[in-house]
Structures are given as C-alpha cells and as structure tokens.
Amino acid sequence: MSQAVLKTSHDRAHDPLQVAAELAQRLAATANARDQAGGHAAQEREWIRESGLLTLSIPTAYGGQGVDWPTVYQVIRILARADSALAHVFGFHHLQLAGIQLYGSAQQQRRFLTQTVDQNLFWGNALNPLDKRTLATDADYGFQLDGIKSFSSGSVGSDWLTISAWHEESQSALIGVVPTRQHGVAVQADWDAFGQKQTDSGNVHFNQVSLPSTQVLQAPGVKATAQATLRSQVAQLIMANLYLGIGEGAFEAARAYIAKEARPWFASGVEKAGADTLIQHRFGQLWLKLRPASVLADHAAQELDRLFRLGAAVTAQQRGELAVSVAEAKVLAHQAGVDVSNDIFELTGARSTSAKFGYDRFWRNVRVHTLHDPVDYKIRDLGRYALDGTLPEPTAYS
DSSP states (O other), X not given: OOOOOEEOTTOOEEOHHHHHHHHHHHHHHHHHHHHHHOSOOHHHHHHHHHHTGGGTTSOGGGTSOOOOHHHHHHHHHHHHXXXXXXXXXXXXXXXXXXXXXXXXXXXXXXHHXXXXXXXTOOEEEEOOTTOOOSEEEEETTEEEEEEEESOOTTXXXXXXXXXXXXXXXXXXXXXXXXXXXXXXXXXXXXXXXXSSTTSXXXXXXXXXXXXXXXXXXXXXTOOOOTTTTHHHHHHHHHHHHHHHHHHHHHHHXXXXXXXXXXXXXGGXXXXXXXXXXXXXXXHHHHHHHHHHHHHHHHHHHXXXXXXXXXXXXXXXXXXXXXXXXXXXXXXXXXXXXXXXXXXXXXXXXXXXXXXXXXXXXXXXXXXXXXXXXOHHHHHHHHHHHHHHOOOOOOOSOO
8 A cells, every 4th residue: 555645734644544534534524514514525525635545646747736546445444334435536637637647738737747746636526428418519719608507526616627529520529628607607406316325426517618728638530548547447436435434434333323323122032232143143244244345345446446557558468358357346246235234223223313423324325325326237348358358348337
C-alpha cells in the first residue's frame, strides 16, 4: 500500500487512511439524521474539501498527492462505512479526475489537474452514457450543448462537471468538461431515491452551453483506446468498495449493538446475546461474505493501478483481464453488501429497528446503489470467461 501522505488545510502531514478515519468518524455523528433528512450535505462536503483528500489521485507532477489506486479505494471504503452517500460523491470526484488522465491530452491534464489542486476543486458527474438527451452541435469554437442529463452524481455543489453529449452528425458521443456555474448550466437537485439520499444525483440541464474545443477530452467519432476504457473499471471498482464499505458498516453496527444493547433470546441459555452460539454462527457466515469480497476488491485495485500506470501501453488483453477481476470483486461486494445489511436484523432483533439507530439505511443505501447496472450481466460475463476465455466487451459498464 502507498506510503504517501497529504497536506491538510493546516499544512500537517497525515496518512490519508488516518485522515479518512477521522473524517468518517465526524460524518458518522450525523449520518442517520442526514439520511432521514436527505437533501444536499453542503457543510459535510466542505469537510471533505478541507480534509485534503480531494487531491489524492492527482499525480505529484501536477501538485497532487499521487497515491496509488488501492489507497484511494481504501479511503472510499472507510468513508462508506460511515456515510455511503458522501463516499459516493467523493469516489465520483476521483472518477472524473481519472477520466481527465485517461482521455485528456497532456495540456488538458496539466490545466485541469493543476487547477483542481490550486483551487481545491470538487468535481461532479454528468456523463450518464445511456442518457442521450444532451446533444452537441458543431460551433466555431467547438460545440454547443443542449439537453438534460440524469443520474448526475455529485453535481449539486460541484465546481466542474465531466459531461457526455450525443453528436448526431457522427452518431457518437463526445466527452468534455464544463464549469458547473457556467452560463446555461442548471443543476436540478431533485434526487428522491429511498437510499443514497445525499449523493446529489439529480438532473443537469444544458441550454446553449458553450463547450470550447480545448475542453473536449474525447471528440465525437474517435474510437476509445484500451487506456481510455479503463474509466469504466475505475467506476466499477468505486462501486465495489462502496458496497463493501456499507456491508462492513452494517456488520460493525450489528456487532456493537449486540455487545451493548441486545438481549439474549430466552431459549439460548446464555446471559449475553454475544454468547449465543447461533448468533456466533451467523456472524461467521456474514464474515465469510465480506472477507472474500474484500480480498478480490484489493486484488483488483492492485491490477487497476498497474495498468493505469502503463498509460498508452495498455493492451486490450490486459484491459479485458482487469475487467474480469473487477467483475469478480463487484459481484461479491454486491452480494455481501445486500446480504449483510439485510441479515443483521435477524441477529440484532426487533428493538434494533428503531428509527433512532437508523440501521435500515445500510440496506436502503446498498439496495439503491447496486441497481446502477444489472449484476446478472456481470455474472454472465464471468460465466463466458470461465467457459471459453471470452473477455468482457469494453462498454461504459464492463
């Protein structure tokens, strides 16, 4: 694991994992109340900004911390144990930065990554590839954007957005970046899912928005390289670590509840719930769901980091093998997150369902987020690979 350190707003050197743990503890104090309230966590997002963690994945050549991807994913997982909505916003910030490194020219990387460090920028997402309602039309300066993008995670309160837009003439999409407060950009804070309530994932509207050619990371009609297609793997592994963090958070909440609050069942013959052999057995089963998912996620993170550092030398074969590793991790993390966050209630009992604990948020959050893309297609891809060695086809989701 990377030994990199970061500078906080107080200019003190810290281990990013320790900074993340302290931030997670701070977020946990209000996580239940904020989950119930929903809306935009403006103050808490400023805490993330002030922590210094926004520059983790930016190379040192541009003033960033230059930590490896396994460390970034560990930070996401730590935050997700406490507050998976803000962990999602944080993770997707780094996804946008990864996109700049994977798609952008050397000049664009230097411009946008250096600017992110200098101004401590928070990035949001408006790149939903399945939503083609935002159109790009040719203009003397580049392109004009008009339309709407849904599922724009982190858009509310962001400084810049990564966007995709459909180009009718070439029948392909472009990818670019725009300031969130640019004229013609309107962020609609209308996210109303029953989980992940503070991910700021509403709609973004574009009305005659200017996109200069200097802000186009991938022009329409340009075929993505193997290197560029690593972006989907960065995204999928962010999700895997979110699911793992939620599962681990639920597991820890149940452990603490059983130790401090739970009453033993009368037929157990024990004085403390934690001494009940049936509860011990079930906790062992939950652990065996989380542990292999964690191992595979860590392995995939190491492989992603290795290929990310290869740059343009990444081959289609290497990218495909990485997609298999990431799919393995994501499927197990999906299953572990959903199962653990659901099954804890059979161990903690009826009183643990009180709203004051808010333990239901773990299940609601992971249930909503695991619907991002169908897990069955991941399992199908793994089945094909296991049967005849067919690698997953590069898409925005595989």
